[in-house]
Amino acid sequence: AVPVALVAGLSRAAQFGVLVKGARPLEAMAHIRTLILDKTGTLTDGRPQITSVLPHADLPEAEVLRLAAALDQGSKHPVAQALVAEAQARGLHLPVPAGLTEHAGEGVSGRVDDRQVLVGGADFVAARIGATVSETALPMAADLDAGAVLVAVAVDGRLAGHLVMADPLREGAAGLLQALRRQGIARLLLATGDRAEVARRVTAGLGLDGVRAGLSPDQKVLLVLSERKNGPVMMVGDGVNDAPALAAADVGVAMGARGAAASAEAADVVLLVDHLDRLRPGLEIARRARGIAI
Ligand code: ADP
Ligand code: MG
Numbered sequence: 001a002v003p004v005a006l007v008a009g010l011s012r013a014a015q016f017g018v019l020v021k022g023a024r025p026l027e028a029m030a031h032i033r034t035l036i037l038d039k040t041g042t043l044t045d046g047r048p049q050i051t052s053v054l055p056h057a058d059l060p061e062a063e064v065l066r067l068a069a070a071l072d073q074g075s076k077h078p079v080a081q082a083l084v085a086e087a088q089a090r091g092l093h094l095p096v097p098a099g100l101t102e103h104a105g106e107g108v109s110g111r112v113d114d115r116q117v118l119v120g121g122a123d124f125v126a127a128r129i130g131a132t133v134s135e136t137a138l139p140m141a142a143d144l145d146a147g148a149v150l151v152a153v154a155v156d157g158r159l160a161g162h163l164v165m166a167d168p169l170r171e172g173a174a175g176l177l178q179a180l181r182r183q184g185i186a187r188l189l190l191a192t193g194d195r196a197e198v199a200r201r202v203t204a205g206l207g208l209d210g211v212r213a214g215l216s217p218d219q220k221v222l223l224v225l226s227e228r229k230n231g232p233v234m235m236v237g238d239g240v241n242d243a244p245a246l247a248a249a250d251v252g253v254a255m256g257a258r259g260a261a262a263s264a265e266a267a268d269v270v271l272l273v274d275h276l277d278r279l280r281p282g283l284e285i286a287r288r289a290r291g292i293a294i
Helices: 004-015 023-029 039-043 061-074 078-089 122-129 173-182 196-203 217-230 240-248 261-266 276-293
Strands: 018-020 034-038 049-055 098-103 107-112 115-121 149-155 158-166 187-191 210-212 233-237 251-255 269-271
Touching: 004 018, 004 023, 004 276, 018 023, 018 276, 023 251, 023 276, 034 039, 034 217, 039 078, 039 187, 039 196, 039 233, 049 061, 049 078, 061 078, 061 098, 061 107, 061 115, 061 149, 061 158, 078 149, 078 158, 107 122, 115 122, 122 149, 122 158, 173 187, 173 276, 187 217, 196 210, 217 233, 217 240, 233 240, 240 251, 240 261, 251 261, 251 276, 269 276
Parallel strands: 034 187, 034 233, 187 210, 233 251, 251 269
Antiparallel strands: 018 269, 049 158, 098 107, 107 115, 115 149, 149 158
């Protein structure tokens, strides 16, 4: 039987919008040593705004955006949703894509208007079209603001353009991380599929113990497993690409309000409201429930 204090803890957590899937994760939450945070959609707001569209080939700006957004219509990734919103705001008609393949945490490929289109991170697109990263990352130095997210678009195997997006930290992120340390989290890490430059700029001044960038879903799992050697690990994420790492952690936490369904399924804890700061009452309630139960 589950001790009454744990049942009360589960119900109290739910009142804060923290869905804990049972007594085991609630108990495990009381002992977390290392917290690993995903970047896009978890530590950042996850509603990126497009700041510029940079065509490289002979295609006009609107055409680069239209092809990319059409392809990304079926994706739940925050970057994809930003593309579609911008295309709609510009009144662009988006045809239905064919032959879609989504590569979790990397990008999407498929056909739009009988053209082969590829949208995703600079490294991913470069690898797929056989270009070098420096070619696809050309506009970075000149056009990227601090922390800007860079998305590359290829059409029929050639680089067609870049989209630059701003994705700021969640409000109060710095204060939240300090508070979590006071609650006993000894080690704070960032794990992202995005580029190292973006990750470093976005997290500057947060006092993290480490930033791991360019990670595939499998590499996020390996990070969790290697950190578990030092004590219990909590991993927080929102994407399809985070799901395996959430499952590998002692406590996986999904950003449930706008995150991917796969991440909520893989997680032990789901934040039903879109506030990362719900981690605080979550940890507090877990510690108290344990104190009473013992
Ligand atoms: P994080 O791990 O920080 O949440 P992701 O791994 O989800 O970040 O995404 C990293 C990068 O991959 C994004 O910044 C974007 O460039 C690219 N990307 C991933 N999925 C898509 C998509 N559906 N459409 C366009 N770009 C994508
Ligand atoms: Mg994410």
